[in-house]
Amino acid sequence: MRATYREQLDDIMSDLVGMSQTVSHAVRNATTALLDADIRLAEQVISSDEQLDHNQADIEARCFQVLARQAPVAGELRTVVAALRMVTELERMGDLAAHVAKIARLRYPESAVPADLKPTFVQMGDVAEKMVVTAGQTLSDRNIQGAEELHARDQEMDELRKSQFRVLLSDDWTYGVEAAVDVALLGRYYERIADHAASVARRIIYVVTGEFPDDEVWPQP
Amino acid sequence: MRATYREQLDDIMSDLVGMSQTVSHAVRNATTALLDADIRLAEQVISSDEQLDHNQADIEARCFQVLARQAPVAGELRTVVAALRMVTELERMGDLAAHVAKIARLRYPESAVPADLKPTFVQMGDVAEKMVVTAGQTLSDRNIQGAEELHARDQEMDELRKSQFRVLLSDDWTYGVEAAVDVALLGRYYERIADHAASVARRIIYVVTGEFPDDEVWPQP
Numbered sequence: 339m340r341a342t343y344r345e346q347l348d349d350i351m352s353d354l355v356g357m358s359q360t361v362s363h364a365v366r367n368a369t370t371a372l373l374d375a376d377i378r379l380a381e382q383v384i385s386s387d388e389q390l391d392h393n394q395a396d397i398e399a400r401c402f403q404v405l406a407r408q409a410p411v412a413g414e415l416r417t418v419v420a421a422l423r424m425v426t427e428l429e430r431m432g433d434l435a436a437h438v439a440k441i442a443r444l445r446y447p448e449s450a451v452p453a454d455l456k457p458t459f460v461q462m463g464d465v466a467e468k469m470v471v472t473a474g475q476t477l478s479d480r481n482i483q484g485a486e487e488l489h490a491r492d493q494e495m496d497e498l499r500k501s502q503f504r505v506l507l508s509d510d511w512t513y514g515v516e517a518a519v520d521v522a523l524l525g526r527y528y529e530r531i532a533d534h535a536a537s538v539a540r541r542i543i544y545v546v547t548g549e550f551p552d553d554e555v556w557p558q559p
Numbered sequence: 560m561r562a563t564y565r566e567q568l569d570d571i572m573s574d575l576v577g578m579s580q581t582v583s584h585a586v587r588n589a590t591t592a593l594l595d596a597d598i599r600l601a602e603q604v605i606s607s608d609e610q611l612d613h614n615q616a617d618i619e620a621r622c623f624q625v626l627a628r629q630a631p632v633a634g635e636l637r638t639v640v641a642a643l644r645m646v647t648e649l650e651r652m653g654d655l656a657a658h659v660a661k662i663a664r665l666r667y668p669e670s671a672v673p674a675d676l677k678p679t680f681v682q683m684g685d686v687a688e689k690m691v692v693t694a695g696q697t698l699s700d701r702n703i704q705g706a707e708e709l710h711a712r713d714q715e716m717d718e719l720r721k722s723q724f725r726v727l728l729s730d731d732w733t734y735g736v737e738a739a740v741d742v743a744l745l746g747r748y749y750e751r752i753a754d755h756a757a758s759v760a761r762r763i764i765y766v767v768t769g770e771f772p773d774d775e776v777w778p779q780p
């Protein structure tokens with residue numbers, strides 16, 4: 339017979355996987371809203387952020403209950419502590435997707451992203467969404483390989499951001515200051531989504547192995 | 560006789576206060592480095608960030624030990640859970656101060672901030688530093704009034720950021736795209752430092768009262 343609190347832990351982990359799915363949709367929709375100046379999708383992302391806030395409060399309360407009533411040790415304790423961290427990371431990724439959507443809404447009916455930079459934002463959105471999906475899979479099957487893939491993608495995101503800065507700061511930039519500021523902040527938001535996804539993966543490695551991965555390779559988020 | 564684990568908790572809280580002092584110095588030095596193009600101070604802030612990473616790992620390990628060995632409940636459990644959160648917030652504030660210092664270093668021997676915007680960055684740096692100091696005091700004396708002061712200052716920061724955007728996006732902006740991008744990102748970093756300080760305060764309210772403050776007034780960070 340499984341202990342009830344094991345079931346509670348499994349439920350918490352599966353709700354975290356559910357949150358990761360909400361976040362990955364939010365990231366995809368925010369990117370589409372941004373590139374297509376789609377105000378309906380932008381509003382949808384902003385609303386889904388509220389749902390993530392509720393999920394967070396609910397999962398936190400349940401983690402707290404498990405700690406207070408069951409006093410878990412070893413692997414189970416690591417799981418609860420990691421869950422408390424991951425729920426914050428996921429909620430934060432939702433905030434960042436909402437920030438992207440808010441810039442889309444602010445510039446509507448125009449797109450905030452100049453034509454020349456659309457391809458890098460397509461890639462950034464794609465990398466970020468895939469990272470969130472992989473983080474969710476890593477969460478659901480506790481597969482450390484997925485976590486390693488996330489590290490490589492995080493570096494890809496850094497390269498995309500650097501290439502954006504090169505475009506932004508070149509003498510050929512003709513889109514003005516407002517577009518430059520939007521692009522710089524949007525790039526920052528995508529970079530942070532990627533950082534959080536990589537961080538979720540680090541926490542899974544910690545749950546599975548009891549140790550954090552080598553911080554030379556996996557810088558602290 | 561005090562329980563040993565109460566002493567451990569007190570030590571954890573006092574080390575968090577120590578971290579808040581390191582962070583407030585980092586914020587002050589980062590601002591000076593930025594405004595005066597002081598490369599020595601910039602390097603110092605970047606180094607102190609590493610110390611904060613070590614502090615974080617150490618405090619996390621001790622929180623984990625308390626949870627595993629002492630199975631705290633009620634107020635003590637809230638304290639440990641809040642400490643795990645606050646240590647992340649403080650480490651993150653250190654990262655953000657280091658981001659400011661890295662922009663200062665990148666533009667050295669120039670200052671990244673155009674003359675017209677120096678006064679708002681002086682204010683932003685001042686508000687951010689005071690918020691970190693107040694967060695530290697709130698931590699050390701568990702005084703909820705300090706937490707309320709932080710909320711007001713957080714709004715002050717938001718206003719400063721809005722006024723920066725008005726300068727940045729006005730037709731009179733003559734400093735070019737690079738300076739605009741720097742200012743936009745720097746403003747974001749200061750805003751996030753303020754958010755984290757306000758968030759530390761929310762967690763203290765939670766430790767003291769067992770409830771989060773009204774989220775209408777205190778938006779989720």
